[in-house]
Amino acid sequence: MLAHEVLEDLVQVLGRENVLTEQEDLLTYAYDATAAMKHHKPDVVVAPLSTEQVADVVKIALRHHVPIYPRGSGTNLSGGTIPIEGGIVLSMLNLNKILEVDQDNLTATVQPGVIIQALNDEAAKYGLLYPPDPGTVTTATMGGSVSECSGGLRGLKYGVTKHYIMGLQMVLANGEVIRWGGKTVKNVTGYDLVALFTGAEGTLGIITEIIVKLIPAPEARKSILAVFDDIDKAGRAIAAIIRNKVIPATLEILDNATIQTVENFVHAGLPMDAEAVLLCEVDGYKEVVEREAVLVERILKEEGAVQVKIAKDDKERDLLWLARRSALPALAQKRPTTVLEDATVPRSKIPDMLKAIRRIATKYNLQIATFGHAGDGNLHPTILTDERELEEMKRVHMAVDEIFETAIALGGTLSGEHGIGIAKMKYLGLEFGEAGVAALRRIKEAMDPNYVLNPLKMVRRD
């Protein structure tokens, strides 16, 4: 329980309406979007209206030794916002203004509570685009997205969140406010704290303002769908497209288990016995897009696709993407619990990874369907289960362990875009070794020696 003075101090700074203390409200901040996680209720939820108020909250927390858990929309998939030690949940949703779109410098300045789609809608008015597009683009906040360094479907050509963050204002664990980076393309002044804070999952400081890079929105796009009867052929086709110097904006794969589920769900016209489907989208200038689409079509046929379709208009394009968009919803309706992983491998290893996942599914007698961003090696093996079935959940955990081991053995990483949070903390040694984990901890302790900010996430406290 929180000392009464803490609440009094918080109310004094934020006003009563921005401090939630009733059970019925607190219970709704005990979880995020991560499946099968233990809930933890915070002691209080606060929603500051300014950077100064955020700094004041940090000072109060520091004075009373209370942990702070920053939170955007709570859509992350790593347990990253769960208030595991109680304390204060710091909702950033009231800091939701787009402060500026700068057409001359191709930047936008936003507060952390802005929803990604809102930024894109605003940028679109100027013919500009903010490329990172995680599946939660209509719900996730910019602050959360920067803190988790989210990816999305356009990673292959456009990169991920960290490639678009130019400057940050942050409140440090001692309550001081600093600005780092800015609107300049070049900036080598000091350590790159902007890079460090991007993907830090709120463990080093609290982001209160973000300057992002925008790009001119592509003029045209074209989608191509290819069906394969052999997973290796699909894998070779991915490599062949890249080898021919075409970098599609998006290159997605669906495996047989996903195809069957999706087909039963939306009847998108995919052959049920297909081993893999590749979905590719090229974008850019109209003339370039025309050329690349024809080239991609030829490559796919040469690599043995049994069927290739190019969308002629937006309507056909939407139809092609229906299968991909329906992948998660279709899978999620099969069983109550959906464990969605994001182990990532170099793209040349995609066929190996897909085959390993299938072997693991058989070994542990589980339903695992895999889809994902084949072009950047980021797969989403999705385990369909029910968290009430305890024996099955044991097998799920063993399967997850093995998926991670496999990804690392193939030269990949634990997490491509979901982050570490609580869910993957115990696996860090696999990727970094003990020395690496210790290095992480020294960085954490340099920035937040008292473990006030999002404690017990990413970094173990020994």
Next chain:
Amino acid sequence: MSVYDSLDSITEELHKCMKCGNCMAVCPIYKETRKEVGVARGKISLAEYILSGEAEMTKGMADRFSLCTTCMACNTNCPCGVRFDKIILAARAEAVRKKGLHPVKKIAFTALKMQRMFDFGMKAGSIFQGVALKNAPSRHSKLARMRVDVGIGKEKLFPMLSKKTLRSEFPEVVTIKNPKMRVGFFTGCMINYFYTDIGRAVIEVLTENNIEVVIPKFQACCGIPASVNGDVDSACSLAKRNLRAFERMGADALVVACSSGGTAWKHVYGELLENDHEFKALADKWAKKSYDISEFLIHQVPFKKEGLGRVRRKVTYHEPCHLNRGQGISKEPREILKSIPGVELIEMKEPGRCCGMAGSFSLVHPDLSVQISDRKTADIQTTNTDTVATGCPACRLQLQSGIENAGFDREVLHTVQILAESYRVGK
């Protein structure tokens, strides 16, 4: 087991939710409050805590469950197919079982059950309403504002009670020569007491299409205000009363011009009366022949196009949640509007976004209701139109109130009124 019987009935529905939070993208309440408890995911979690025994149904819980306009936008956006509309009904019914009904609602729903007293009160009200309400200037219809704030703010505009109720204006059977069909008209309260002009338009359009209209005198409130607030007993007795009234008069089909009424006849009565064999059969029978007026005119009649006169209106159409998402009727009203000579249909941004009225929600959460309405009003204002059409008297009231308060000029009408106007001009 229906959602009205027990919270256990929604266990599987709750388990479907994977807490992805996609509901946040579309929830009108969450967009205003930005608090997790405002959105479906938050309330689903609360229901789970109650079912697992980790939390109790407190008054605070009941208050949180009142935070939903039942607009069903989250249903449509849910990747897991969670029917949140069922969850909220079950949670509210549970709240009433455990904590009783909100005192104001208790008085209101009891009054609705006692039709004759209600009629008397409404009649007296139409004479004495000037005491509590003062006329608000409007070119298009009689609106009024509260003179004193009784806890719902003075911003809200009300339509003035009609001097004569719709049902007393017409005989029980509106006969015509050689009718091709006999149709029952379920008026609903708003059309009977306030917006009698919508009711007249329905009767006008039906008779114009050679259809005999039956308006049973003993019909009552549809019961939706009670059922969505968890007052299952009141809802059941109203459902039975209505079924009896229409069964006695008999009709080939039943039409409504109100989205709550349509939902009641098509879906809710069958669920409410699930455990009553006799009435369940009756409810199912009438559900099969119940239609929204626009649906009826397009698919069942179809309405005659000859004789339609020119109506010069630039119209934007607002989708009532319970007509669009609740009954899947979205194309039909537009089709009617487009077939009227002279009418130009101009779409607003997000026509399917909830207007924030949601029946008694607007009384319990007046500020929130106005905030949600303001967005709708702004979307209407940016269209180059002179008329807003909709398919629900409650939406009509909310839209009118928003437009009057914003101080610009648009006439808000039910789609069927514009069709009636066209037939009139054509003569």
